[in-house]
Amino acid sequence: MTAVKDFEQVLNEAEYKFLATLATPTRIQAFLDEIPYSTEHVYRCPLRVLRERIAHCFDGALFAAATLRRLGYPPLILEMVPNGRDDVHLLALYKRNGHWGAVAKSNFVGLRFREPVYRNLRELVMSYFEQFYNVEQEKTLRRYTLPLNLKAFDRWSWMASDDSLGRIAQRLDGVRKIPLLAQPMISNLSLVDERSHLAGLFGSNEAGLFKPNRKNR
Numbered sequence: 001m002t003a004v005k006d007f008e009q010v011l012n013e014a015e016y017k018f019l020a021t022l023a024t025p026t027r028i029q030a031f032l033d034e035i036p037y038s039t040e041h042v043y044r045c046p047l048r049v050l051r052e053r054i055a056h057c058f059d060g061a062l063f064a065a066a067t068l069r070r071l072g073y074p075p076l077i078l079e080m081v082p083n084g085r086d087d088v089h090l091l092a093l094y095k096r097n098g099h100w101g102a103v104a105k106s107n108f109v110g111l112r113f114r115e116p117v118y119r120n121l122r123e124l125v126m127s128y129f130e131q132f133y134n135v136e137q138e139k140t141l142r143r144y145t146l147p148l149n150l151k152a153f154d155r156w157s158w159m160a161s162d163d164s165l166g167r168i169a170q171r172l173d174g175v176r177k178i179p180l181l182a183q184p185m186i187s188n189l190s191l192v193d194e195r196s197h198l199a200g201l202f203g204s205n206e207a208g209l210f211k212p213n214r215k216n217r
Contacts, residue, residue, distance in 0.1 A: 003154040004070055007047070010160050015050060019067065025094055025103050028067045029113040032060045032105040039208040043165035045158060056208065057090050058169070060105020064092030065150055066159045068103065075150040078102075079172045080125060080132065082140035083186075085212035089132070090172075093121075093147055100124045107204045108132075121147070126180065130192075131200055134212050137191040145175040 008016060022028045038044070038056040046066035049055045055063060065075035076093040089111055091102040101116030102124060110131025118124035125144045132141035148171060156164030192200075201209075 003151070003157075003159065006157065007066065007159040010047065019050070019070065022067050023071065025064075025068065025071075025101060025116075026113070028064050029103045032064065032103070033112065037105070037107045037205045037208050039205055043162060043169070045160060045162050045165060047160040048162065055105050057087070057105050057107075057111075058165075061090035061092045061103075062150070062158065062165070062168070064103035064105075068092055068094050069159075076147040077150060077172075078121065078125070078147050079145040079175070080128060080141055081143040081145070081177055082132070082134075083138075083142045085136070085138060085210075086132070086134040086140035087210040089128075091124075093124075107208045108200045109202050109204075110200050122178070122180070129180070130196075133192045133197070133200070135209050136212055137194075137197050138212075139189050139192060142181060142186075143177040143179050145172060145177055148172060148175055 022031060032055065035053045035055060038054045038059065044052065044055060044059040046063040049059050049063040061077050065077055069075040073094045078091045078093055080089045082088065089106065091104045094101050094116060096116040099116045100118045100121060102114040104112050106112050108131060111128055114124060114127055118127065129139065129141050133139050150158055153164045153168055156167065158164045158168065
């Protein structure tokens with residue numbers, strides 16, 4: 001793959017050797033878990049994530065997609081969309097033995113790795129439903145996008161340059177969204193219990209938490 005070779009050409013020897021250790025989706029996830037969660041309103045390409053050792057969910061999904069690509073997977077991302085009272089969340093997708101899994105960077109414990117055991121994307125996304133909540137303890141997940149293949153952005157060198165990252169974000173806005181819940185379901189949703197709420201926030205960076213407007217419940 002030319003794009004991967006182009007990316008690898010800008011790596012120094014230490015970076016190349018380190019990336020070689022990220023030889024499974026689990027190891028890619030472990031790297032993302034180890035680095036701090038970014039609270040900055042900037043995007044970092046995979047090369048910057050590797051060098052600066054910091055990422056939020058957008059950066060982390062692109063880094064995971066790039067490193068999964070090195071393992072032979074297509075660079076696919078999917079965006080999970082809330083009800084307007086929470087942040088969107090991105091997943092890097094991979095498929096093994098006909099089943100979907102995901103790698104992700106998140107400020108919440110439950111919104112990260114998924115084993116490749118899900119028969120379709122809806123199953124995978126719904127595995128995040130109970131853990132997808134805001135600081136008001138509201139369950140906020142409502143829709144998800146069809147997968148976006150980042151190969152379409154190779155001409156802008158998305159793995160090694162920040163120049164195309166805004167384009168990727170804009171493209172995600174235009175990708176078809178699949179609804180998850182009917183209105184009667186939404187009307188009857190309960191709040192997340194306090195114990196689960198606190199568990200999900202374990203180790204989170206408070207400065208990076210979305211603060212919904214309480215007037216617009």
